[in-house]
Amino acid sequence: MYAIVRAGGRQEKVAVGDVLTIDRVPVASGETLQLQPLLLVDGETVTHDASALAGVKVVAEVVEEAKGPKITILKYKNKTGYRKRQGHRAKLTRVKITSIGA
Numbered sequence: 001m002y003a004i005v006r007a008g009g010r011q012e013k014v015a016v017g018d019v020l021t022i023d024r025v026p027v028a029s030g031e032t033l034q035l036q037p038l039l040l041v042d043g044e045t046v047t048h049d050a051s052a053l054a055g056v057k058v059v060a061e062v063v064e065e066a067k068g069p070k071i072t073i074l075k076y077k078n079k080t081g082y083r084k085r086q087g088h089r090a091k092l093t094r095v096k097i098t099s100i101g102a
Contacts, residue, residue, distance in 0.1 A: 003100050004039040005058050011038060014097045019063065024091040033060045033095060040100070055102050060095040068092050 002015040008023030014035075027033050035058040040047040047053060068090035075084040 001040075001042045001100055003037045003041070003056070003058055005035040005037050007035055014058065014060075014100070016097055016100055018097045019094060020060070020097065021066065021092050021094050023093070024065070025062070025093050027062050027093070029062050029064055031062055032098070033062060034058065035060055037100075057099070057101065058097065059099045060097050063094045063096050066092045066094050 002013060004011055005014055007020065008025075010022075012020055012022070014020060025033060037053050037056050037058050038048070040053060040056055047056070071088045073084075073086040073088065075086075076082065
């Protein structure tokens with residue numbers, strides 16, 4: 001059994017026991033989090049109806065807070081002496097899927 005869930009503006013394929021890295025959510029480590037299912041596949045049965053998925057819960061446990069890779073942004077204009085350097089590092093949350101079901 002697996003599900004397609006919406007997590008952090010993206011869609012992810014998850015099964016029980018998977019560890020997933022999503023955009024930061026304001027939940028403490030060790031607490032649970034519910035993700036919104038968009039599609040549920042159970043053997044041969046595929047459920048994508050919104051009313052049927054309203055009763056399905058995908059529960060995840062927050063494992064840790066993490067940071068993504070450092071991204072360096074450089075801007076440069078020729079012959080003018082203009083240089084600009086900027087960095088960014090995304091804040092992420094690592095979650096483990098504990099259960100998928102009604």
